[in-house]
Amino acid sequence: MKKGEQRKQELLKIAYRMFIEKGYDNTSIDEIIAEAGIAKGTYYYYFPSKEDTLEAVIDMMINEEVARAKEVVASPMPIPQKLAAVIYSLRPGQEEQNIAKVVESNENIVLHDKLNKRLIAEAVPLLSSIVREGNETGVFNCEQIEERVKMILIICSGLFDEDDFTENEVTAFIDVTEKIFGAQPGTMSFISGLILGGLEQ
Amino acid sequence: MKKGEQRKQELLKIAYRMFIEKGYDNTSIDEIIAEAGIAKGTYYYYFPSKEDTLEAVIDMMINEEVARAKEVVASPMPIPQKLAAVIYSLRPGQEEQNIAKVVESNENIVLHDKLNKRLIAEAVPLLSSIVREGNETGVFNCEQIEERVKMILIICSGLFDEDDFTENEVTAFIDVTEKIFGAQPGTMSFISGLILGGLEQ
Amino acid sequence: MKKGEQRKQELLKIAYRMFIEKGYDNTSIDEIIAEAGIAKGTYYYYFPSKEDTLEAVIDMMINEEVARAKEVVASPMPIPQKLAAVIYSLRPGQEEQNIAKVVESNENIVLHDKLNKRLIAEAVPLLSSIVREGNETGVFNCEQIEERVKMILIICSGLFDEDDFTENEVTAFIDVTEKIFGAQPGTMSFISGLILGGLEQ
């Protein structure tokens, strides 16, 4: 990697962390360069605008999450487990666990929303292939695969984004997931353990 | 209604319209007062801050939508139709049909998101009572009623907000709705006509 | 005059002086408000932009110069003297005599040029009426009055703007002026004294 490209990656990491910690709108260029210890001109040498930096940060996040998801896809696992694992690996916020102060999601709707739309776009094909495989092996049975996958993703992001879900929500979610993909009752019940395990981390 | 309260309502209507037309962040107090023809001090006499104005605008929208929804609840209708009708009446954006220029939803995530969360909070009890009635009459059959209602609302807002849904999405949505509430296949198929009808307006 | 209008006039005076002393481009808003002792917001309360301030400054200068010129027009004087006196009163830079440090004209071409164009537009009708009167009394004899007046103004601004003209230039100018307006030789020779007198100030 060239020297310039490396520097750009560093900047990206810093911007990424600050956007998550403080929110995109609440993070000023001045703060970013102070943190990075560079001059303002240097920042603008690498990024044409703050907006572009956001775009680049989102690309970076997406790429990492998708890469992780693809590893899961490639790994040997029962279909239902694989489906759940991929969704789980895509969880926006996964990344953010390592960061101490995460801004209230209210103050970062911009980042959150952009990320979500991109994530859905990237994840639908990935998950659809799994569901298709499930259809073939008989563990799933459904049509409109892409649309159902999209629904699951929407439900996940709407339901679990804030980490304050209840047992009832999980129960209903499992049932709905099974029915959405035409699986036998109980097929997805392992999710319950997965989520609780995730919480205990 | 007192004179002061009346003026506050006028201001609210203006702010409401401008937020939708231009987006919350892109609407400045200066623009609001110019439109209203009042002095800046007058604005701050009625609203402690811009944020509070947003809150009041959202309250107003919610109230109107909930009132409309309650009328539907009170009206005599088969349960499944009533359920759908209430959800439909709550559709955020319903209000905005009368406004010429509506800002791109991207630029109004703040308003959009706040509204959505409030709407879900208000709508869940309303819809739950309908589902409960459905359970009693046997047309529905499900537990975790509130959670399932919430899911449906999440799916609706994620799927239908942008008016660019496909036939496959509608088909899948109908199937999923039936299964979520434990209804017989075909129970909710009338939705298809409802959505298309809504589009043809 | 209302309080606000008064403040605006003060600001205008300050901006005017600074533009002349330092040049338009070299004068920053920060410097203006520091000089005026006001907050940045206050500046923008009175002027929508720096460009508008320039426009307002030019208006002010033009108005004062035109007012002075109109006094001369109204005063009883022989036509040739009156013509010269009006031109002299319009001299851009007349104003600037009172200001200690005047920026090199090179650095203020913007102001200078805008002023010049406005001045010619304002002055042509005024001077034309004088020339017309001269035509009637027989002291002048020319057609294309407006065009000739414009020429004289162009010559003046091109020749005398920098105060470093020579005796030969004055001699030629007098001759040309007489011929432009079809006056008898010697009619305008008093100008020589006028210019030298002006210089001695």
Added chain:
Amino acid sequence: MKKGEQRKQELLKIAYRMFIEKGYDNTSIDEIIAEAGIAKGTYYYYFPSKEDTLEAVIDMMINEEVARAKEVVASPMPIPQKLAAVIYSLRPGQEEQNIAKVVESNENIVLHDKLNKRLIAEAVPLLSSIVREGNETGVFNCEQIEERVKMILIICSGLFDEDDFTENEVTAFIDVTEKIFGAQPGTMSFISGLILGGLEQ
């Protein structure tokens, strides 16, 4: 011509074109080097500063215009025609005819003004020799030759720069030119055709 000198000339041509197309102030070094396809360091290897580039551009323009003018001076022509032809060949903007988009003259006062001053300095001796020749052959009759030549140049640049002159202006200009140089009425009337011909190009 050495390789380095050649590259400098190329750069100059690019800067020249961009200054005219976009205005001096609106053209950034970044844009110049992007157009030229060179690195920033390379630019500064050839030019010590942007200001110096402007100076060099102006030199180049002047040289070309003066060279053209000198050809006219050397060609066999009646004196009055030669005088007019030289002035016409010096017209700033002559060069710019070949360039598609030329910035509004308002936005390029800096270039325009510098060029004008330089042009007058270069042209006065050239034209004076013609007028002197005219004095000797009797077609002209005037003193203060340099000063009168300067006046004509000032009038031309002030009157004809924007290509929107009227018939009256041309008529007056011809008359004034004749009188400035003490020529017989009608001597310069051919100018009328020259200007109209120039326009028809």
Added chain:
DNA sequence: GATGAATGAGTATTCATTCAT
């Protein structure tokens, strides 16, 4: 000759909020 990463002072503008009258 040539590169391109780094600089940092400079700039205009926005806008929610306050408060004396």
Added chain:
DNA sequence: GATGAATGAATACTCATTCAT
């Protein structure tokens, strides 16, 4: 109830220039 003058912190972005390699 109503006014509007005053505030000032905040902010993104520009750009000519330098210099180690």
